[in-house]
Amino acid sequence: MPGAIAFEFPQLYFTGLWLTIQISIFGLLSALVIGTIVAVLRISPIAPLRWIGAAYVEFFRNTPLVVQLFFFFLGLPLIGLRFSTDTFENIFRAASVGMGLYHGAYVAEVVRGGLLGVDRGQIEAARSLGLSYPQMLRYVQLPQTFRSVIPPLGNIGIALVKNTSLASTIGVTELLFAAEIVESRTFRAEEAFLAATLLYLALTIPLGIAVNALERRMLVAR
Amino acid sequence: MRPDTWSMFLNPAIWGFFFEGLRETIYISLVSVALSFVVGLLFALGRLSRRRWIRWPSTFYIEGVRALPVLLLIVYFGIKGSALFRPIFGPDFELPRFWAGVLGLSMYTSAVLAEIIRAGIVSLPRGQTEAARALGLSQAQTMRSVVLPQALRLMVPAMMAQLTTVIKDTSLVGTIGIFELLRQGRTIYTQFFNPVEVLLIVATIYFVICFALSQASRRFELGYTPRAARVKIQDIALRDQAA
Secondary structure, X not given: OOOOHHHHOHHHXXXXXXXXXXXXXXXXXXXXXXXXXXXXXXXXXXXXXXXXXXXXXXXXXXXXXXXXXXXHHHHHHHOOOOOOOOHHHHHHHHHHXXXXXXXHHHHHHHHHHHHHHOOHHHHHHHHHOOOOHHHHHHHHHHHHHHHHHHHHHHHHHHHHHHHHHHHHHHOOOOHHHHHHHHHHHHOOHHHHHHHHHHHHHHHHHHXXXXXXXXXXXXXXXX | OOHHHOHHHHOXXXXXXXXXXXXXXXXXXXXXXXXXXXXXXXHHHHHHOOOHHHHHHHHHHHHHHHOOOHXXXXXXXXXXXXXXXXXXXXXXXXXXXXXXXXXXXXXXHHHXXXXXXXHHHHHOOHHHHHHHHHOOOOHHHHHXXXXXHHHHHHHHHHHHHHHHHHHHHHHHHHHHOOOOHHHXXXXXXXXXXXXXXXXXXXXXXXXXXXXXXXXXXXXXXXXXXXXXXXXXXXXXXXXXXXX
């Protein structure tokens, strides 16, 4: 059976899978928070806030994620910032934070598109009814954005799950690293990577189907 | 910060070392994009084919590969690349690491480009195909002389944007021993114990290249691509935004 090797090394594969899931969930949640904040900055009426938002997006989108991860893992401790004194915790958190910061930039662009898609008349009506700018964001602009951004956010989620594999480069024993360890022990590369492949597909394919289904429902609803 | 960690950058040899890495990064990106374009075009046409025995395997390849982490493909070819080609090139064949990296990157990028090209073809108005067919062109002729030239021109900005992604992804082939920019940087900071400074410089070099490219592709895009195709391509690009 393809992928059966995972049951010969359940400790490695399933701990790896669990780490992949944990990093994905933490990364996605923080990316959503960061992305929303940065998107609001980017459409803010105050110019310096817009510049900060734009600088954030351009910097994190135009440098490789591995470089960022190496920086969080090796660079930050040298300037006195450490996520944890425990080595394992430290790299795990560096990877999770790195995922959040990098994908937050992509989320920000999607959310910004959604915010700009809200009809200007609504914003003006809300403001002239006496809502402050933050209130208008909170009650008028952001809620309407939510629906249109779900399909693209799902695609970012899929990219994020795949990108957790980069955590292996800083030593997190997630799924890909587990497969590499099994390969080096058994020299059965095909089986070892096929098992990891199947486990990745088990995460990304359902996500993809969910995104497509949501996309279709959104189209109908419109 | 410790005082002497920047002074080494006054040495031109260090910059030569960075430059060697940058050259490798650019070289591997261009080769991968060229190869991926050819393979991606074939799979895009395959997925649009009316024959099921062509369409299904093409769809399977595109969707399967796009669902995988690009690093997994790179590591796999790094370990098994030589063995894969031994049946063809003889038992002593060693796949150069450069080509193992190109294979990993290209396999992934070809699937992404296939989707981008397909989106371009599908977004062309139906009238184009119908008119060409009514004028008596065969289906293959229609594709070659009418649909593809227009679709590919629409796709130029998206492909430039994809080149940015590929350049960022080349930072992963350092893991299989190709001395690209990041890998050169890692060698430097292991010698001089200054990862903060080196990584900042490496990040800046990537940033300058990728930012310039993405600005250029955005300029191309203005008023050029139909909106439906643009939305579709943005979705594809988001899912494939690796590393």
